[in-house]
Amino acid sequence: MDFDLTEEQRLLKDSVDGLLTDSYDFESRKKYMNEKGGWSKAVWGKLAEQGLLGLPFAEADGGFGGGGVETMIVMEALGKALVLEPYLATVVIGGGFLRHGGSDAQKAAHLPGIIDGSRTLAFAQLEKNSRYDLFDVATSAKKKGSGWVIDGEKFVVLNGENADTLVVTARTKGDRRDKTGIGAFLVPAGAKGVTKKSYPTQDGLHAADITLTGVEVGADAAIGNPEDSLALIERVVDEARVALCAEAVGLMDESLKTTVEYIKTRKQFGVAIGTFQSLQHRASDMFVAAEQARSMSMFATMASDFEDAHERSNAIAAAKVQIGKSLKFVGQQSIQLHGGIGMTMEAKIGHYFKRLTMIENTFGDTEYHQRRVADAGGLI
Amino acid sequence: MDLAFTKEEQAFREEVRQFFRDNVPPDTRRKLVEGRHLSKDEMVTWWRILNKKGWGVSHWPKQYGGTGWTSVQHYIFNEELQSYPAPQPLAFGVSMVGPVIYTFGNEEQKKQYLPRIANVDDWWCQGFSEPGSGSDLASLKTKAERKGDKWIINGQKTWTTLAQHADMIFCLCRTDPSAKKQMGISFIVFSMKSKGVTVRPIQTIDGGVEVNEVFFDDVEVPIENLIGEENKGWDYAKFLLGNERTGIARVGVSKERIRRIKDLASKVESGGKPIIQDAAFREKLAACEIELKALELTQLRVVADEGKHGKGKPNPASSVLKIKGSEIQQTTTELLMEVIGPFAAPYDVHGDDGSNEAMDWTAQIAPSYFNNRKVSIYGGSNEIQRNIIAKAVLGL
Numbered sequence: 001m002d003f004d005l006t007e008e009q010r011l012l013k014d015s016v017d018g019l020l021t022d023s024y025d026f027e028s029r030k031k032y033m034n035e036k037g038g039w040s041k042a043v044w045g046k047l048a049e050q051g052l053l054g055l056p057f058a059e060a061d062g063g064f065g066g067g068g069v070e071t072m073i074v075m076e077a078l079g080k081a082l083v084l085e086p087y088l089a090t091v092v093i094g095g096g097f098l099r100h101g102g103s104d105a106q107k108a109a110h111l112p113g114i115i116d117g118s119r120t121l122a123f124a125q126l127e128k129n130s131r132y133d134l135f136d137v138a139t140s141a142k143k144k145g146s147g148w149v150i151d152g153e154k155f156v157v158l159n160g161e162n163a164d165t166l167v168v169t170a171r172t173k174g175d176r177r178d179k180t181g182i183g184a185f186l187v188p189a190g191a192k193g194v195t196k197k198s199y200p201t202q203d204g205l206h207a208a209d210i211t212l213t214g215v216e217v218g219a220d221a222a223i224g225n226p227e228d229s230l231a232l233i234e235r236v237v238d239e240a241r242v243a244l245c246a247e248a249v250g251l252m253d254e255s256l257k258t259t260v261e262y263i264k265t266r267k268q269f270g271v272a273i274g275t276f277q278s279l280q281h282r283a284s285d286m287f288v289a290a291e292q293a294r295s296m297s298m299f300a301t302m303a304s305d306f307e308d309a310h311e312r313s314n315a316i317a318a319a320k321v322q323i324g325k326s327l328k329f330v331g332q333q334s335i336q337l338h339g340g341i342g343m344t345m346e347a348k349i350g351h352y353f354k355r356l357t358m359i360e361n362t363f364g365d366t367e368y369h370q371r372r373v374a375d376a377g378g379l380i
Numbered sequence: 381m382d383l384a385f386t387k388e389e390q391a392f393r394e395e396v397r398q399f400f401r402d403n404v405p406p407d408t409r410r411k412l413v414e415g416r417h418l419s420k421d422e423m424v425t426w427w428r429i430l431n432k433k434g435w436g437v438s439h440w441p442k443q444y445g446g447t448g449w450t451s452v453q454h455y456i457f458n459e460e461l462q463s464y465p466a467p468q469p470l471a472f473g474v475s476m477v478g479p480v481i482y483t484f485g486n487e488e489q490k491k492q493y494l495p496r497i498a499n500v501d502d503w504w505c506q507g508f509s510e511p512g513s514g515s516d517l518a519s520l521k522t523k524a525e526r527k528g529d530k531w532i533i534n535g536q537k538t539w540t541t542l543a544q545h546a547d548m549i550f551c552l553c554r555t556d557p558s559a560k561k562q563m564g565i566s567f568i569v570f571s572m573k574s575k576g577v578t579v580r581p582i583q584t585i586d587g588g589v590e591v592n593e594v595f596f597d598d599v600e601v602p603i604e605n606l607i608g609e610e611n612k613g614w615d616y617a618k619f620l621l622g623n624e625r626t627g628i629a630r631v632g633v634s635k636e637r638i639r640r641i642k643d644l645a646s647k648v649e650s651g652g653k654p655i656i657q658d659a660a661f662r663e664k665l666a667a668c669e670i671e672l673k674a675l676e677l678t679q680l681r682v683v684a685d686e687g688k689h690g691k692g693k694p695n696p697a698s699s700v701l702k703i704k705g706s707e708i709q710q711t712t713t714e715l716l717m718e719v720i721g722p723f724a725a726p727y728d729v730h731g732d733d734g735s736n737e738a739m740d741w742t743a744q745i746a747p748s749y750f751n752n753r754k755v756s757i758y759g760g761s762n763e764i765q766r767n768i769i770a771k772a773v774l775g776l
Binding site for chain 2: 001002003004005009069260263264274275277279280281283284285287288291292293294295296298299301302303318321322370371373374375378379380
């Protein structure tokens with residue numbers, strides 16, 4: 001049992017923190033947000049140069065063979081700096097599908113572009129009525145010759161505006177909520193029949209609603225078994241949840257730090273408001289919430305390697321619950337302790353709050369995961 | 381980062397568990413599960429079994445009878461002990477005064493007291509809190525005046541846990557009334573059988589008597605009963621209170637109670653089916669289990685950190701343990717109350733003598749709920765803990 005980082009991991013942390021300190025202050029972020037697609041190609045290039053985009057991939061595939069802890073380190077750092085670039089969509093999720101389910105040919109076709117930063121991916125999964133159930137898929141993929149024809153509507157696809165390739169979940173057989181008959185397909189974003197409606201999200205990212213109308217793809221588009229890929233989808237989404245937990249920890253750390261600095265300097269009644277006990281206790285409770293979240297983020301990171309899929313999912317669901325509760329408290333109280341200034345677009349704290357809030361509602365909110373843990377009979 | 385315990389650690393856990401299975405008297409275990417109080421004899425009997433095995437003062441240095449375990453082994457031992465459950469060693473002797481004596485006491489004192497602490501030949505109690513000195517402990521007024529080769533002690537202590545069983549007390553006394561409040565305090569130990577010591581029980585809201593008031597009227601104590609240096613008692617008290625950082629979370633206790641909640645909730649019916657089948661109840665329970673898992677991980681982080689980097693610099697996460705640990709213990713007793721519903725009401729006037737079989741299964745649940753309100757008050761109230769985090773961690 002060990003919670004320390006190895007020497008290599010510490011170096012990785014230093015390098016990603018250093019990169020973001022240099023190129024990602026709050027003012028730069030505003031500029032990046034106004035670039036096409038809502039993030040900076042230049043920063044993406046730097047992430048590629050430092051090898052961060054190839055981090056989780058096997059060395060044989062041109063990556064660096066990093067594991068869950070390495071991804072956790074990067075996601076925490078990205079959270080701390082409130083980074084807009086599509087690391088989650090491209091490296092964690094898109095890359096996750098290729099790592100866990102991709103054929104050699106698919107890896108060869110897609111990984112080099114991910115690793116060198118020339119191509120990004122997006123995960124087209126959410127549907128109008130699916131909410132958080134990954135098996136609830138109405139989008140259809142029908143056999144045509146040796147390939148597939150995909151029809152359906154996908155919503156809030158993060159990085160959907162910019163991505164070169166979409167990973168689309170679609171049903172190859174059965175009814176909307178059947179757990180079998182679901183496939184995951186690689187679809188070129190520019191394929192005929194793909195239309196996108198793009199928009200910014202509440203937290204400053206960019207997403208798109210995507211309609212697929214008679215989109216034809218080859219047999220080689222299916223990742224894994226097109227008739228039975230739910231386990232693969234769950235595994236990749238579990239890793240995305242773990243990554244979001246780490247991002248949230250980074251966001252909470254920075255929120256707490258910023259808030260504590262603020263109450264040390266803001267004066268009322270002739271003294272720094274941080275000298276008032278009611279505010280001190282609130283800040284202490286924020287610290288407690290953030291530490292509990294960090295513990296569960298670490299737990300989730302280690303749980304992603306559990307062999308038993310059921311045990312893995314349960315642990316990660318539990319982590320998402322703790323992170324959801326902690327982020328709500330830390331986020332809300334950060335605004336409260338900032339007072340009026342916390343309500344303004346100008347102050348950075350509100351942007352942290354908004355990103356935290358959106359994380360709660362991504363891939364299952366607190367209630368959803370709490371129900372899953374309860375239905376699984378708890379943890380003890 | 382690695383969550384797994386080593387093979388050796390897993391084997392150690394099995395060894396500890398087996399020892400408890402073979403050696404904890406079944407009646408003692410049952411009473412703990414049901415939340416009943418144990419008699420002095422029951423506790424001492426178990427502690428002597430533990431001491432005979434060499435595990436009575438496990439965390440002491442080897443030369444004084446400790447085990448030399450790693451911090452992970454201590455963690456495993458405590459978790460197994462709490463969740464079996466078996467009585468924990470008497471903290472006042474083993475975790476509090478013992479380490480003060482072997483760290484600051486002289487050879488004579490070590491020889492005189494340490495073996496008797498290990499075997500509970502002396503039952504120790506703690507003379508810290510006073511009626512006017514709770515959270516503000518350094519304002520204490522109990523006086524020790526030097527007169528020839530004796531200390532003359534006058535004053536009053538309170539919340540003295542299990543003083544009714546005690547043979548010895550370690551006491552913070554003011555020895556220099558002119559010094560600034562933390563500076564003039566000394567750490568003095570003496571017999572509870574001394575002339576002038578009066579113990580008066582305090583009945584708590586659960587109906588039990590765990591705590592007492594202790595009065596000192598011209599109690600004469602030999603001069604050599606001072607531990608360490610005169611007027612340095614506050615330093616020793618801080619050392620003592622900082623010594624037991626990870627046990628305070630009581631993760632094993634809460635785990636054991638959650639198993640009891642699940643057991644009762646699968647028997648007690650509501651709406652024609654066991655409560656455990658009620659979705660709202662199950663989610664509430666799951667929420668508590670998740671909090672406990674997070675706490676367990678936080679505790680493991682502190683344990684692993686201490687094992688690797690020593691106890692010198694406390695991990696900032698350690699201040700979380702008291703606050704969350706107490707809140708979760710309280711939540712588990714609330715959930716038990718919810719499970720038994722209207723059967724929480726009967727008050728077992730006979731106490732723990734088992735004479736009221738009909739309500740045996742519920743009789744201790746409300747008292748345990750009432751009693752557990754203490755855990756966010758003692759050991760530095762949770763409000764004091766928040767002050768500590770604000771100052772020591774956040775720099776406010």
